[in-house]
Amino acid sequence: MHAEEDAAVTTGIERGRGLTAWRQIADQIAGQIRAGVLAPGDQLPTEAQLAARFSVNRHTARRALAALASEGMVRAAQGRGTFVEAGPLPYPIGARVRFTENVGRAGHEAGGEMLSARELPAPEALATRLGVAIGSMVVETRTRRFADDVPISVGHSRLPLPRFSGFAVALTESGSITKALGACGVADYRRVSTQISARVATAEEATLLDLAPGRVVLVVEGLNVDEAGAPIQATDAVFAADRVQLTVDS
């Protein structure tokens, strides 16, 4: 794959054309992405390769790649290279919201990674959502989720204790919230309400999601209930807006 891409981006730049060298390089790569010469998910040449090919210094090549990332055309994965962003994944929000199913339906493999877990007393808003007493203990996990190897979302789940005391360990093992809920005896669950807003990603979210500064996240808060209708899980997650389109059917 690399050999073709390397050829694809080698068309040279014109000095003194009024556009800076990094802008010309970025424009050429952007044109090749739009034309499909570079396909979604393709890896771009490295800074060093671009620098050699366009006869510019690495700083110029780096700036071209950074410009493409800040325009949402490519994703810079730390230590692994730069990749063409794929179109947004359709992500259904309804009575049944399952990350693994939603990602699988779009033809990708879902993955999850637990970043942290802790126990804390529920503040008032959370206690109200979960239908528990203020100050009663909940478990909070933070998870990053992927489609293939692309980070899609990062967010929290908060569940009442002691019912979900096995949740964090099960989530660490499986990476799947549905499986972790199953390990706690929840055979099925459904989403009763979802709130959706959007903002620019924080610096920490941008790092976790391979987003350039200034890129946007969808902020999705949800409440899941068990078969009996009891609230079991309050979630909030930010989704890279370049990678997901939420869909609601009614």
Next chain:
Amino acid sequence: MHAEEDAAVTTGIERGRGLTAWRQIADQIAGQIRAGVLAPGDQLPTEAQLAARFSVNRHTARRALAALASEGMVRAAQGRGTFVEAGPLPYPIGARVRFTENVGRAGHEAGGEMLSARELPAPEALATRLGVAIGSMVVETRTRRFADDVPISVGHSRLPLPRFSGFAVALTESGSITKALGACGVADYRRVSTQISARVATAEEATLLDLAPGRVVLVVEGLNVDEAGAPIQATDAVFAADRVQLTVDS
């Protein structure tokens, strides 16, 4: 209202404190917004008033207001002043999506203004959505919508002709899409699908929505059908993400 606010923002700045004067002024106003001294919807003092009160030049006062707008704390309404942003309006997305009802339920008065109307042949994607032949004529209107006097969204509606030949005139008169559909004989309609994404507002959208550069919009595309289930209206609208939180109940 003005007299109180003027008093509220008069606390002075410290020269040589390490923070620029505009940042100190912005921080003081932000603190008063967070403390509720300046309430949602309140008008801020003008540039000239701020400049006089803090003994700075107008450029400095302008920069303080611009910083607050770029942080999403205030809204600069061209020619009418600067106002404290209210919290986000809950905006239900479901089988029944009605701007006027949604805004009214949140305690605000809905308004609408038609920006433009034209007729055009339907491109393939639109024709498929509306269930009409490619190239058959549709009417396209562009509308800006308000909660009280605050711009909330700007977007397009596209409807098949000749059935909706009276739509644009009716929309101009009422400002309400539901009323304009009623004028075309649609007694009731429902939303069958909605797609939600987000991005930074374009310069034109920012102007229409009183948004500072870099602020975010929710992009909402929908398809409405009539009582018989026939597609009648394809919509796309951008909502100021600072002013709306979409909600989905299931």
